[in-house]
Amino acid sequence: MVIGNLAHGFVEVFQPFDLLMLFVGLLVGMAVSIMPGLGLVMGVILALPFTYQMPIEPAVILLTAIYFSGTYGGCFTAILYRIPGEPMDVPMLWDGYTMAKRGQPAKALGWALLAALIAGLVSSAVMVALAGPMSEAALKFDSPDYFAAVFFGLTTVVALAGKSLVNSLISLCVGLLVATIGIDSIYGTDRFTFGVPILRDGVQLVEVLVGMYGLGEVLARIGQGLHLDKPKEAKVNVATQFPSLREFLAIKMTLFRSTVLGTVLGIVPGAGATITSFISYGIEKQYGRRRQLLGTGIPEGIVAPQIGATASVAGHMIPLLTLGLPGSGATAVILAAFLLHGVQPGPMLFEDSASSLMVYTILASMFASVIGMCLVGFFWIRVVVKVLTIPQGVLSAIVVMFCLVGAYANRNDMSDVWMIVIFGVLGYLFEKLRFPISPMVLGAILGPVGETAFMRSMISSDNDWTVFFRGPICGPLMVGSILALSYPLLRQLFLMRRRTAAVVISGEPR
Amino acid sequence: MSSGKAVTVLERCRATLPYLVVLAAGAYLYYTAENFEFEQSSGRIGPGAWPKLILVLMLASALWGAVSSALQIGKSDAIADADEMETLVRPPEIYPWLVWVAVAATVGYLLILPVLGFFLATIVYAFVLMYLGHYRRFVPAVLLSVAIAFAFMFMFMRVVYVALPVGVAPFDRLSYALMAAMGVH
Incomplete structure (x- = not known):
């Protein structure tokens, strides 16, 4: 059944326009992930306005392809020039760049390509197999279960988003409050509109996403002086060299460990490509056979973070498609694309044949994206790396224009552009004051879903809040949420105790 | 020595300020949410319930943030390490x-x-x-x-x-x- 649906999906993906969008998405994803300060979330945001006039399938295929190749493209500049295109590429500097400096840049690129290929294909296969059962389970959800699922998603995002739990919580609350602006759907009451007519319609998702991630990021970069070390031209001509079968088999446990970890962590909301990349590297450092050699330019140090980053993409796509819950900034934008096309992702998508074909087309495009990004990486990366030669000042002007015109294009309304500027400044202040952006954005997106489920549950249970803890689905999810929220506090306590113990030991007389 | 102490106090004030702004804004929004106009039906929570729940969480978080910034609680070695790593991908603001x-x-x-x-x-x-x-x-x-x-x-x-x-x-x-x-x- 799944195989048959997937085969139909592949037929759709190979329609000329879908295939073109896939290819464009792969190139855009590579380009934005190579350029420091842009990143894959910026890539999907910049592409969003172009999807308004498209059918839903090519629109989501375009954004998914950007998401996948965005996890891979950054490895080139990290390995060759020690320029991390995104935070997720930082672990790649330690071993990838060191291996390149030792005279093996082609081999380092080969390891990264192989890791991305394995991670993408395996995690996509696992997630496609889980999509059906997950959507069936989601159909059994009632209001308290749905609220608990949203609550679990938001708490894990908060727990994993930043170094400060307090800042993450405030960021989340700001997002949830932004979602309450406008006319309340149950009572028809004006909430936080302050007599401003445009606020009565509520704040558009596009305004929050483009402002916070797009304009805010450019403003932060302007403050940093748009600094970028230019690459040395000589290395641009480096090719990719695959490892031998013997070398491949020598690190099979790293491949296995990182793939499982990246796929599983991908399902956890908030554990984006950066977190999975760092955790995979950290686990390798703790349990790897050659853990003492990590950082000296060994393949394990390239493979583990690359697998972690790429495997997380499929993990994030499935909760989005089956539950309608985005777990990262990029999936939040993809959700916005669905909603702008009038489609609400969730278990109902799997129920009728037309929407089911759409879902399986998107799932098939994940496999095509993985293979496509590896082909682009192998053959065309020399062309894509040229984006590093575009002056940063020119690039920032182009990005800002995409943000402003893209927002205007949504409804042909100047008020949307003003809102972008407001959220852009807010995004810049969040960056400057070290408040993580992802909880705010996901709060703004999931807020209405959470509120509706909360109000329905409370009304049907006569305001009994224990309803969220009694059910077989919502109970464990709520407990999981509390554990997720406790995690940063426990980690802080553990680190403080360890530091105190270290001070005591170093202070002891010999 | 005293100038170093003065800088520390200034830094603490600067770190506390965002939380105080959030506290003030949160308190004002809570007051606004208390006064949403709607037709009360018996036994049902009103349109202000959800925003007020969020605002309570935000006010509590901001209060905790203000107190911990003022007293400089919770800056661990792990955070310092992470700051070092962050400069690789996010240079400091100079303009x-x-x-x-x-x-x-x-x-x-x-x-x-x-x-x-x-x-x-x-x-x-x-x-x-x-x-x-x-x-x-x-x-x-x-x-x-x-x-x-x-x-x-x-x-x-x-x-x-x-x-x-x-x-x-x-x-x-x-x-x-x-x-x-x-x-x-």
Whole structure:
């Protein structure tokens, strides 16, 4: 059944326009992930306005392809020039760049390509197999279960988003409050509109996403002086060299460990490509056979973070498609694309044949994206790396224009552009004051879903809040949420105790 | 020694300020949520219940943040390590004033957009943005600004079918001429 649906999906993906969008998405994803300060979330945001006039399938295929190749493209500049295109590429500097400096840049690129290929294909296969059962389970959800699922998603995002739990919580609350602006759907009451007519319609998702991630990021970069070390031209001509079968088999446990970890962590909301990349590297450092050699330019140090980053993409796509819950900034934008096309992702998508074909087309495009990004990486990366030669000042002007015109294009309304500027400044202040952006954005997106489920549950249970803890689905999810929220506090306590113990030991007389 | 202490106090105040702003804003919004107008039906929670729940969480978090910043609690070695690593991907801010100039330029752009029209306003704005982004070669910057304005106009009016502002007379004549040249009606 799944195989048959997937085969139909592949037929759709190979329609000329879908295939073109896939290819464009792969190139855009590579380009934005190579350029420091842009990143894959910026890539999907910049592409969003172009999807308004498209059918839903090519629109989501375009954004998914950007998401996948965005996890891979950054490895080139990290390995060759020690320029991390995104935070997720930082672990790649330690071993990838060191291996390149030792005279093996082609081999380092080969390891990264192989890791991305394995991670993408395996995690996509696992997630496609889980999509059906997950959507069936989601159909059994009632209001308290749905609220608990949203609550679990938001708490894990908060727990994993930043170094400060307090800042993450405030960021989340700001997002949830932004979602309450406008006319309340149950009572028809004006909430936080302050007599401003445009606020009565509520704040558009596009305004929050483009402002916070797009304009805010450019403003932060302007403050940093748009600094970028230019690459040395000589290395641009480096090719990719695959490892031998013997070398491949020598690190099979790293491949296995990182793939499982990246796929599983991908399902956890908030554990984006950066977190999975760092955790995979950290686990390798703790349990790897050659853990003492990590950082000296060994393949394990390239493979583990690359697998972690790429495997997380499929993990994030499935909760989005089956539950309608985005777990990262990029999936939040993809959700916005669905909603702008009038489609609400969730278990109902799997129920009728037309929407089911759409879902399986998107799932098939994940496999095509993985293979496509590896082909682009192998053959065309020399062309894509040229984006590093575009002056940063020119690039920032182009990005800002995409943000402003893209927002205007949504409804042909100047008020949307003003809102972008407001959220852009807010995004810049969040960056400057070290408040993580992802909880705010996901709060703004999931807020209405959470509120509706909360109000329905409370009304049907006569305001009994224990309803969220009694059910077989919502109970464990709520407990999981509390554990997720406790995690940063426990980690802080553990680190403080360890530091105190270290001070005591170093202070002891010999 | 005393100056070092004074800096520390200043730093603590600076770190506490954002939380105090959140506290003030949160308190005001809570007051607003308390006074939402709606028809009360017996036994049902009102439209302010959900926002008030969020605001309580926000106020509690901001209070905790204010107290811990004022007392400098919780800065661990792990955070210091992470800060070091972060400088690799996020350089420190060196021109904070440039950001506000860019914001002012953006506000100015939005104000002149309905008057000059998309094409002319965008040429000026793109040039200013490039200048702020340290691209200071005058002639290439002007040419690039014109190219950006033209490319966006073509892309969004011809391909995505968006009605970008054309401006008022006499500036609208240029917009209409360009639209005619692009085949936009």
